[in-house]
Amino acid sequence: MNEAAALNPPTPSDVAILVNDVRKHFGDFQALRGVSTTVSKGEVVCVVGPSGGGKSTLLRTINGLEKIDGGSIEVLGLKLPGSRREIQNIRRRVGMVFQSFNLFPQMTVRRNVALAPRTALGISRDEANERTERLIRRVGIFDQIDKYPSQLSGGQQQRVAIARALAMQPEIMLFDEPTSALDPEMVNEVLDVMRDLAGAGMTMMVVTHEMGFAREVADRLLFVAEGRVLADAPPTEFFDNPTNERHIGFMSKIL
Amino acid sequence: MSAIQEIIEDSGGPVIRWGLLLLCLAVVGYALTNANWHTIRGLDFSAVWIYRGALFNGLLVTLGLTLIAAAFGILAGTVLAVLSQSPVGPVRWLVAGYVEVVRDTPLMVQLLWIHFALPIITGYNTTPVESGMLAIALHAGAYFTEVVRAGIQSVPHGQWDAAYALGLPMWTRWTRVILPPALRIVLPPLASLTISFFKGTAILSVLQIGELMSVAGRISNATFRPVEIFSFVALVYLIIGYAFSRLAGRLERYMARSEGRAS
């Protein structure tokens, strides 16, 4: 059962991501059992819920890292399931940040960030450098730009990862538990970057356990558990008026 | 599809598959066009059946040698592995030297050396069988030492500390605390070593010591049917080798599971 919060139903041109009754199973395990939601351009949607409930799986279906078994997805007008070409097009316009950063260890920060624009977009070395430096400055690590990932802290690495994703100038940014692998004192430096990004109008879908961040920055929260969307509401409504048992249960555990 | 599979598929999955198909066809085509049909039609496998007794005996010798190698290997290997941890410098060096020399020279050379060169030093002529057994035993000892040593070193340091803290005497320390988990860890590599020694017994045939390959050689000379005999023998090695590998694989999986339970 899906509960879609109908504030102002988004018009087609506003829609960045449209998830329609998506199903996904891993062997016998049903990870997603008919999930539907929309994300409008410029919206920040935070996906919360218990571990193993399907949040990450949902996120990963959006840029094709997981193939869906049922339903459909539309990202910026491009449809999934789709061909290799279509998936590649989606990935060009959607950036993803992972829980374990996934930086390339054999490359410096500069190379990590510049690799994709240079090779995928074919931009010149100078332009790539300019873009790289701008983004590294923006996430606040300019003095580390020629270091290797192993020389950086977790928080710094994740910020590099965000810059790397931004270097492709995506229209949507997906975050898969970006701070879950960080020591507590480094969480805020990453959340600050994300907050700043949201403020600049980026369309974001963030799987997270950081409730403070969600309450403050999200336009909507999605509660996903057991492969379903069990709540979909703006922060105030979500936190103050939980509507069903599971939702209430979850709230009581985290607050 | 996992990430790497997707990437490989992207790299030209269809091209690879078609290319492989063409390659197979090319190889098969080449083989068929260059085959000696006269010989192939004239193949007579009855020779295998006639000499099945001798071949079976050869196989028994092979398996026996494998067993000797494994048994001696584990025994000597364990002793030497323990010695390799000795605080006495020269003892360690001697073990290390033996292991290194045997592992870095071919079994074939060791076999020939033991049979032809050693008698010059010792004045005692070993029979081919004695030379063969000695060679494979020594070879096994060195390889198994390495494996057992790795097993010993993989025992968590905490166990050593506990054994010392409890004041256990050296004998007990080794037989009850260190060796049991070490040997359990070491069982899968031991199994695969045994398989390679099974393959190695074929090398001993150069001295005609009566294992499967030697027998095959003699039968082939007697019957002038090398293709039939050697192909059959190759098949036997393949079947047994493959069976051993599967068993070893099963053993490894079983070990991996029981590790979780036991520790």
Add this chain to the structure above:
Amino acid sequence: MTFDFLILRQHFPEMLSGVVTTVRITALSLVLGSFGGVVLCFGKLAGKGIGHVVSRFVIDFFRTIPEFVLIFWVYSCLPLLMTLRLSSEASAILALSLYSAAYLAEILRAGILSVDRGQLEASLSLGIPTATIWVRVIVPPAVRRMSPAIISFLSELVKVTALLSAISVAEITYQADILGGQTFAFLEFLTAAGALYFVIIFPLSMAARYSEHRLHRQGVR
């Protein structure tokens, strides 16, 4: 009992030619085996159905069969079944190339599959072209991880060349055996043979261990 160094010096050219042959055969088998290994590896990774089955079968076949049996079979049975004639050395190289291809295919496969999944997913998400992913993301860590195994394999290959003495290929062991037979100086020649192999293989063995050690120090990733 004395060790006659003089006789070794007298027959140095023959032993040297044995070394050259050993090195030559090892090198050729390794090169040809590398090509074969790449083909078999990708056949196993990318092949669907029959391609995969054939690759797997070929790899398992040449890894299970005893090397001695393979060499002997190629030398004595293959010429009878075929109309083409191969010299001893050619059959040796054929057998050892196939052997190498099978082992290298597995090493290559392990290397490729060991690359961190997360980095591959990041590469895909960033839209990096496939060729670049191979060159910049897969090959560097894979090569590092495969190095110890490849070096170990190389030393195995050198040891296997000793078996070629049984099919009259004039490598180190063959020369030592023949010279021993001629002069009865088996002790000298066989010891020299052993020493020659050791001199070649010991450095490889050390290199493999060093390579492995470096891997573990960097954190096996």
